[in-house]
Structures are given as structure tokens and as C-alpha cells.
Amino acid sequence: MSGLATKRLMKELADIQGKGTPEGIVLLSADDLQEWIFLISVLGEETIYKGETFALRMKFGNRYPIDVPEVTFLANDQYQPPLHPHVYSNGHICASILGNEWSPVLNAVAICITMQSMLASNKKKSRPEGNDRYVRSAPSNPKLTRWHYDDDVSFSIRLNLFNILRVLLN
Amino acid sequence: MSSDGENDEFLYEDAYDDAFDQDDEVDDLDSMSEPDVYDALSPAIEEAPQRKPYDVSWKVKTLQEIIDMQTKEISKIQSVLEVPPSSAAILLRHYVWNSEKLQEQFWNDPASALEEAGLSPPSSPTTRTSTLPPSPTRRTTRSLKAGPSTSLPKRARSINTGSFECPICCMEFDELSVPSQTYSMGCEHRFCKDCWKEYLVVKIKGEGESAKIQCMESGCGRVVREEVIDDLVEKDVSRRYHNLLNAAFVADSSTLRWCPHPNCEYIIQCTQAPPRMLNQLVPTVECKCGHDLCFGCGYAASHRPVLCKIVRLWEKKCADDSETANWLQANTKECTKCQSTIEKNGGCNHMTCKKCKWEFCWVCMGPWSEHGTAWYQCNRFDEKSGIDARDTQAKSRASLERYLHYFSRWANHEHSAKLDGELYQKTEKKMEQMQNSGNLSWIEVQFAKQAVDVAIKARVTLKWSYCMAFYLKRNNMTELFEDNQRDLERAVETLGYSLEQSISDTESIAKLRQDITNQAAYVQKRHDILMDDTLKGYLERRWEFSVDI
Numbered sequence: 280m281s282g283l284a285t286k287r288l289m290k291e292l293a294d295i296q297g298k299g300t301p302e303g304i305v306l307l308s309a310d311d312l313q314e315w316i317f318l319i320s321v322l323g324e325e326t327i328y329k330g331e332t333f334a335l336r337m338k339f340g341n342r343y344p345i346d347v348p349e350v351t352f353l354a355n356d357q358y359q360p361p362l363h364p365h366v367y368s369n370g371h372i373c374a375s376i377l378g379n380e381w382s383p384v385l386n387a388v389a390i391c392i393t394m395q396s397m398l399a400s401n402k403k404k405s406r407p408e409g410n411d412r413y414v415r416s417a418p419s420n421p422k423l424t425r426w427h428y429d430d431d432v433s434f435s436i437r438l439n440l441f442n443i444l445r446v447l448l449n
Numbered sequence: 450m451s452s453d454g455e456n457d458e459f460l461y462e463d464a465y466d467d468a469f470d471q472d473d474e475v476d477d478l479d480s481m482s483e484p485d486v487y488d489a490l491s492p493a494i495e496e497a498p499q500r501k502p503y504d505v506s507w508k509v510k511t512l513q514e515i516i517d518m519q520t521k522e523i524s525k526i527q528s529v530l531e532v533p534p535s536s537a538a539i540l541l542r543h544y545v546w547n548s549e550k551l552q553e554q555f556w557n558d559p560a561s562a563l564e565e566a567g568l569s570p571p572s573s574p575t576t577r578t579s580t581l582p583p584s585p586t587r588r589t590t591r592s593l594k595a596g597p598s599t600s601l602p603k604r605a606r607s608i609n610t611g612s613f614e615c616p617i618c619c620m621e622f623d624e625l626s627v628p629s630q631t632y633s634m635g636c637e638h639r640f641c642k643d644c645w646k647e648y649l650v651v652k653i654k655g656e657g658e659s660a661k662i663q664c665m666e667s668g669c670g671r672v673v674r675e676e677v678i679d680d681l682v683e684k685d686v687s688r689r690y691h692n693l694l695n696a697a698f699v700a701d702s703s704t705l706r707w708c709p710h711p712n713c714e715y716i717i718q719c720t721q722a723p724p725r726m727l728n729q730l731v732p733t734v735e736c737k738c739g740h741d742l743c744f745g746c747g748y749a750a751s752h753r754p755v756l757c758k759i760v761r762l763w764e765k766k767c768a769d770d771s772e773t774a775n776w777l778q779a780n781t782k783e784c785t786k787c788q789s790t791i792e793k794n795g796g797c798n799h800m801t802c803k804k805c806k807w808e809f810c811w812v813c814m815g816p817w818s819e820h821g822t823a824w825y826q827c828n829r830f831d832e833k834s835g836i837d838a839r840d841t842q843a844k845s846r847a848s849l850e851r852y853l854h855y856f857s858r859w860a861n862h863e864h865s866a867k868l869d870g871e872l873y874q875k876t877e878k879k880m881e882q883m884q885n886s887g888n889l890s891w892i893e894v895q896f897a898k899q900a901v902d903v904a905i906k907a908r909v910t911l912k913w914s915y916c917m918a919f920y921l922k923r924n925n926m927t928e929l930f931e932d933n934q935r936d937l938e939r940a941v942e943t944l945g946y947s948l949e950q951s952i953s954d955t956e957s958i959a960k961l962r963q964d965i966t967n968q969a970a971y972v973q974k975r976h977d978i979l980m981d982d983t984l985k986g987y988l989e990r991r992w993e994f995s996v997d998i
Contacts, residue, residue, distance in 0.1 A: 283618050283647065290619040344617055345647050382667035383617045383648060384638075389667075 284343040288312040291386050304391045307334065314338050316353070317391050321399045328398050334358040335394055336370075337387055347381035349422050350390055362404035365397065369414045371421040373407065378426050503730060503984035507719035507744065509737040512695065515705070515716050519698055522548060530555055535674040540566045542660040542694075543672075545701050567663060567672030569636065615641035617665065632681070634673065638666035642681060649673070649682050659693035706742075709749040713738040727757050728998050729987040754983035755913045758998050763916045767856065785814050785838035814838040855919035862912035865945075866905050876901050876948065883958050896962060900948060900969035907941045907976045914979065922993040926986070933982060937975040944968040 295306055305318040317335045321328045334353040340346050352360035352370040360370040367373075376385070376393050407413070418424060500506070510518075519538075526548055527537040543566035544551040555562040563569060611624040613631060617640055622630050633639035648665055652658045662678070664671040675694075679687045699705045699716055703723055708715045715737050722732035722744050732744040733751040741750055746757035755763070781792045784800075786807035791800065799817055801808050808817035815835030880894040914934045921927040947965050952958055986992050 283644070287617065287619055342647070342651060345644070345651050380667075382669075383644065383665050385667050 281341050284339060284341060285312055287344055288339060291388070295388065300388055301392060303395055304388065312339060315387060317387070319391055319395050319398070321395060323399070326399055327401065327404055328361060331361065332358075333361050335391060337390065344383040344386065347377055347422070348387070348390070349420055350377050351421055361398055362406065363398060363401055364403075364405050364407055367407055367410050367413055367417070369417060371413075371417060371424065373426050377421075501981065501984070503988060505719055505721040505730065505732045505734065505744065507717050507734045510705075510716040510718050512714055512716070515695055515699065522546060526551065535676055536568050538675060539568055539672050542697070543567065546698065567661070567670050569671060613639065615644055617641070617644040632677070634664060634671050634677070636664055636666065636669050636671040638664050638669055640665055645681050649678055650686055653682070653686055653690045653693065657693060659690055660697055706744055706747055708736040708738060708740070709742055709747050710736065710738055710740045713740070717742070717744055719744045729990070731756060731984060751909060752913050753910060754980055755917045756987070756998060759916065759920050759994070759996070762920070762996060766852070782811070782814070783842055785809050785842060809838065810835075814842060852919065855915045859912050859915040862908045862915070866908040866912065872901050872948065873898075879952060882952055886952070886955065886958070888955070889958070896966050896969070897948070900944060900965045903969045903973050903976070904941055904944050904948065907937060907972050910976055910980060911938055911941065917983070920994045920996055922995050924993060926991050926993070930983065933975070933979040937972070937979050940968065940972045940975045944972050
């Protein structure tokens with residue numbers, strides 16, 4: 280971990296521990312400064328995800344926060360990724376904030392809030408188009424997928440339903 | 450063909466200078482150049498006899514000239530719009546160097562033109578409507594930082610009251626070090642210089658970005674100016690940044706192209722081969738590095754007389770097919786129903802296609818259902834269904850064979866042309882020999898070298914003529930094309946044979962010299978006929994292809 284990433288993550292952690300996180304967001308584990316897991320639930324009566332809790336994992340690289348962390352929903356025995364048109368069944372998320380619209384002033388909690396909002400605004404549970412095809416060939420790190428963000432989505436996240444190209448390492 | 454003939458200079462000087470604001474106004478350019486270039490009947494040919502109607506004129510530019518072109522455009526816009534040079538540069542890059550469109554948009558609505566390009570006026574902090582809405586960021590800021598205020602006023606105030614905390618690395622800066630250690634653009638999003646540097650290095654070296662590097666604040670579209678980047682990053686990063694800017698300038702322009710040859714840093718400028726003309730022009734040009742290239746597609750050699758699009762199709766086909774085609778032909782058959790290729794690698798003759806589940810007999814290719822009880826042995830080769838099935842297969846085989854016919858000739862000529870190095874050496878030796886035993890002067894033996902040059906050029910043209918023929922529809926025009934092709938091929942083979950002859954005595958040298966000189970002249974003539982006829986054929990729309998062009 281570089282000095283920048285360490286200092287920044289320590290500060291974020293201290294803030295979370297000191298001031299807490301917004302409602303519906305809980306820091307589940309932060310054993311080191313490499314990987315944190317948050318629990319996310321959507322508040323209110325309106326949501327289609329009422330009563331569900333999802334686990335969001337973030338892996339921070341050396342260049343955090345200049346570089347975006349690797350963010351996925353956990354898919355294991357205990358947690359399942361939300362059924363959402365922009366979340367693949369392997370937990371990969373297609374959201375521009377995790378790609379070309381990442382800004383170094385954003386932080387772990389900001390990502391959680393964006394994900395929470397993304398779920399809150401959804402009206403219909405479904406997987407993205409081409410989910411099976413993508414999941415079969417997807418790299419384990421979603422940052423290696425070249426996402427295509429739709430421009431006409433009204434909410435903060437521009438998302439994609441099609442045309443996912445794998446970017447091979449090197 | 451000439452790159453810098455006086456005539457060209459005279460005709461096109463103005464067009465070149467203004468080429469940049471006219472990138473998209475191709476029609477304007479055409480009205481100047483079209484009669485000379487595209488109209489085969491134009492009298493302009495007589496004025497410039499060395500230029501053919503299908504040739505284009507071009508200039509070879511150095512990197513410095515490309516930089517000067519940008520500087521010139523920038524200073525023009527700077528004085529017209531009365532903005533600082535770095536703003537003019539950002540505006541021009543945003544409008545892809547189309548200064549007319551830029552001016553139109555700017556005078557229409559200066560504020561929105563500036564904002565769109567990433568130059569919002571300093572008074573109001575930028576908020577891009579299309580990006581992240583303020584809510585998550587603000588909420589985050591609130592949840593992580595003390596006090597109810599949003600991040601921006603807080604940071605501004607903290608500067609006034611003294612210390613400042615960089616929102617990225619969380620380092621504290623006291624009043625005295627804020628001006629020297631931190632930086633903010635007109636959008637007033639302040640960060641420490643180390644974070645700026647880190648960010649810029651990732652953008653420039655990691656992501657190869659140049660013209661559109663934006664403020665680090667989420668949703669802020671403010672573009673970082675050149676001089677700011679030069680000031681913040683190390684020399685090598687700054688150099689890379691400027692290289693990327695120049696590369697983007699060339700890439701964005703339809704009248705410029707980098708020379709594709711290794712280690713060559715020249716740029717070709719050509720205003721006569723806009724993309725829409727590439728269905729009737731093959732704009733082969735020669736760089737100052739001595740190599741040919743196609744201005745239309747960047748192919749690193751001449752691919753005349755074949756159109757760029759056909760070359761692309763052919764290359765793709767060869768990449769897909771050539772290695773496997775031979776093996777397929779020898780070892781496989783196609784399913785008689787879905788035409789999937791099947792390799793029989795053991796087992797009986799009762800085949801079930803994996804793809805469409807069709808059952809058939811490997812021997813007679815007929816449906817297996819008709820085999821009745823004659824299991825595992827086919828004695829019904831002449832049944833009609835079997836014959837039909839074999840016919841279909843023959844057709845698919847024929848298409849493969851047709852491809853292989855053209856491909857093998859194409860590859861053969863490519864191979865022959867590649868052996869030019871060897872032929873050169875052999876010829877040089879022979880030239881020496883002739884000087885010694887035949888009492889010929891150095892000048893007098895140059896004919897051999899010239900003949901080799903002619904032969905190589907003809908082979909490259911022949912090579913591409915097979916690609917052309919593969920895609921041509923069968924008709925009378927195609928037959929004429931193939932006649933020309935055949936004549937050139939014969940001429941080249943004859944010349945090639947003579948070039949390989951050994952030298953015995955003085956008399957035979959004289960005869961050989963006579964033969965080679967004549968044959969080379971004939972090859973040159975046949976070459977010019979084929980080239981001339983084919984390239985003119987595009988302008989006259991004589992060629993019909995089996996694919997859309």
C-alpha cells in the first residue's frame with residue numbers, strides 16, 4: 280500500500296468509526312486496508328428489495344483513491360447479489376461511477392450510497408441482458424471488463440445492457 | 450506520381466493551409482480539386498502529364514510542422530474569440546479542430562460553448578448535469594466531514610482561516626503552504642499538488658488521455674490546461690502528454706496520417722482522399738522515409754489497384770481462413786444439412802452432426818435413415834439423395850477451392866516479392882561479372898538493377914490483382930481484367946527467367962542485356978496498362994464486386 284492509499288483509508292475508517300455510516304449501510308469487515316465489506320439494505324416501504332441485505336466488497340489498490348477500487352456484490356452461500364438490470368449474477372456491477380466517472384474525491388461510503396440509490400430507484404427485478412453469456416466469460420476482476428454505459432439513464436449511474444467486451448490482461 | 454511537383458504546389462498551396470478548418474467541409478475542397486483529380490477527361494492531365502487522374506498529391510510533414518499548424522490555428526481562434534491561448538486550444542480540441550463550427554457555436558452562446566468544452570466561467574463552479582447528481586457526493590461529504598456545510602464552501606473557508614485539508618490524501622496544509630503546495634482551477638476545487646501529480650500521471654501514462662483530462666472533483670468537467678499540466682508533472686510525463694496531444698490532432702484530422710513505417714516520424718498530408726472517396730480512389734503515397742503507404746487506410750505499402758475496403762476484407766479472410774483452409778480441405782466434409790464442417794477422426798460411417806443432429810452416411814453423404822438394415826456398410830452410392838447431398842458439398846468445396854486458388858497466387862507473389870533481397874544480391878554479383886568479362890561500364894550494367902525493380906513492383910501489383918479478382922463478379926469487364934493480369938504475369942515470369950540466366954561469354958552478355966532491357970520495358974508497359982485500366986475503372990464505375998463497397 281502506498282502512503283497515499285494508507286493515509287486516506289485510515290482516515291475513512293476513522294470517520295466511519297467516529298461518525299458512523301448513513302442508514303442502511305453497515306461496515307461488516309475491514310480487517311486490513313486491502314479489502315472491506317459493507318452490508319447494504321434499501322430503506323422504506325416502497326422498495327422492491329424490502330427485507331433484503333446485500334454484501335458489497337471493495338478491494339483497494341495501490342493507487343487508491345486516484346484509481347477506482349474493485350467493487351462487486353458478494354455471491355456466496357450467505358449473500359446473493361441483488362436482482363437488478365445492472366448487476367450480473369456473479370456480482371459484477373455496471374455503473375459509470377466505478378468506471379469513467381470515478382473521481383478521487385469519492386470514497387467507500389460514497390460508493391455504498393450510490394449502490395443503495397441504484398437499488399432504491401429500481402422498479403423491476405431482473406438480470407442484465409446477456410447475463411449468462413457475460414458470467415461465463417467474465418474476468419474475475421470487473422475492472423478488466425470494458426463496460427459500455429448507457430447515456431439515457433436518468434439517474435446518477437449510466438448503465439449498460441449490452442455489448443460487453445472483455446479486455447484481456449496485456 | 451509526384452509528391453512535390455511544382456504544379457501541385459501551385460494548385461494546392463491554399464487548400465493545404467486552410468485544410469484544417471475545412472476537414473468537414475469536404476465539398477469546398479472538392480470544388481477546388483475535384484476536376485483535376487477525379488475527372489478522367491479533364492484537360493488538367495495535359496498540363497501535368499506525369500500525374501494520372503487517379504493519383505493524389507500530398508505533402509510530407511515533420512512533427513514540428515504539425516505543431517506549427519496547431520499553433521497557427523490556436524492563435525487564429527485566440528484573436529477572433531479573444532480568449533487566452535490555452536482556452537483556444539481546449540475549445541479547438543473539443544470541436545475537433547473545426548474552427549468554423551466552434552465560432553458558430555461560440556457566437557451563438559459563448560457561455561455554453563465554453564462550458565461544453567470544459568471551460569466554465571470561474572465564477573460558478575461546474576456541475577455537469579449528465580453526471581453524478583450532487584446528492585451522493587454531498588451526503589458523503591457530510592457524513593465523513595464535520596459540520597453540516599457542503600464540501601466546497603468549507604474548503605474555501607478553510608483556506609481563508611488558514612489550514613487546508615486535501616480531500617484526497619487528507620494531508621493538512623497550513624496557511625503559508627497552501628499557495629505553493631496546493632492548486633485549484635477556475636472551478637475552485639482545491640487539491641494538493643502531490644495528488645494532482647499522481648492523478649495526472651495515471652491519466653497520461655496509464656490511460657493515455659490528453660485533450661480531455663478533467664478536474665478531480667466528482668462531476669466537474671473543467672479541463673486541465675496545458676501549462677498547468679506542464680507545471681505540475683515531471684518532464685518525461687509532460688513530453689508524453691504533448692506527444693499524445695499531437696497524436697490526437699493527427700488522428701482527428703481526415704487530411705493527416707502518420708507514416709506507418711517503423712521509426713518514421715513523418716506525417717502525410719493529403720486533402721484529396723476523404724473517406725467517402727475511397728470507393729473510387731486508391732491513394733498510394735510515398736513518405737520521405739522512402740516507403741509507400743496507403744493514405745486511405747494506413748496500409749504500410751502500396752495495395753494498388755485494390756480498394757482499401759477490399760484489402761481489409763481480404764486480410765480478415767486470410768487471417769481467418771488461410772491456415773486452416775488447407776487442412777479442412779484435406780480432412781473434413783460438411784454436414785449435408787447445416788454445412789458445419791466435420792472431421793471424422795474414427796468410428797463408423799454413421800455420422801450425427803453435433804450441431805443440427807442430422808444423421809448421415811460418411812461414405813455416400815446420403816441420409817442415414819435410407820440405409821435401412823445395411824448398418825455400417827454403404828452400398829448405395831448412387832441413390833439420388835446421396836448424389837444431391839454430394840452436390841451441395843461440392844458447391845461448398847468449390848467456394849473453398851476458389852478462395853484457395855486466389856490465395857495461393859496472392860501468397861506466391863508476395864513470397865516472390867519478398868525474395869527481392871536475394872535477387873538484388875544475385876544481380877549485383879552478375880553486374881560485377883558483366884563489368885569484368887563483358888567490358889561494360891558501371892552505367893551500362895545498371896539495366897539489371899532497374900529490371901529487378903520493375904519485376905518487384907509488378908509482382909506486388911500482381912499479388913493484389915488476385916485479391917481484386919477474388920471479389921470481382923464474373924462478367925466481361927472481369928474477363929478483360931484477367932486478360933491484363935495474365936499478360937502481366939507472363940511478362941514478369943519471362944523477365945524473371947532471364948534475370949536468373951547465368952553469364953557465359955561476351956556475346957551472350959550482349960544478348961542477355963538486350964533481352965532483359967526489352968522484357969523489363971514490356972513488363973513496365975503491361976504493369977501500367979493494368980494499373981491504368983483498373984484505377985480508371987473505379988472512376989468510371991466499371992467494376993462490380995461480390996461484396997458491397
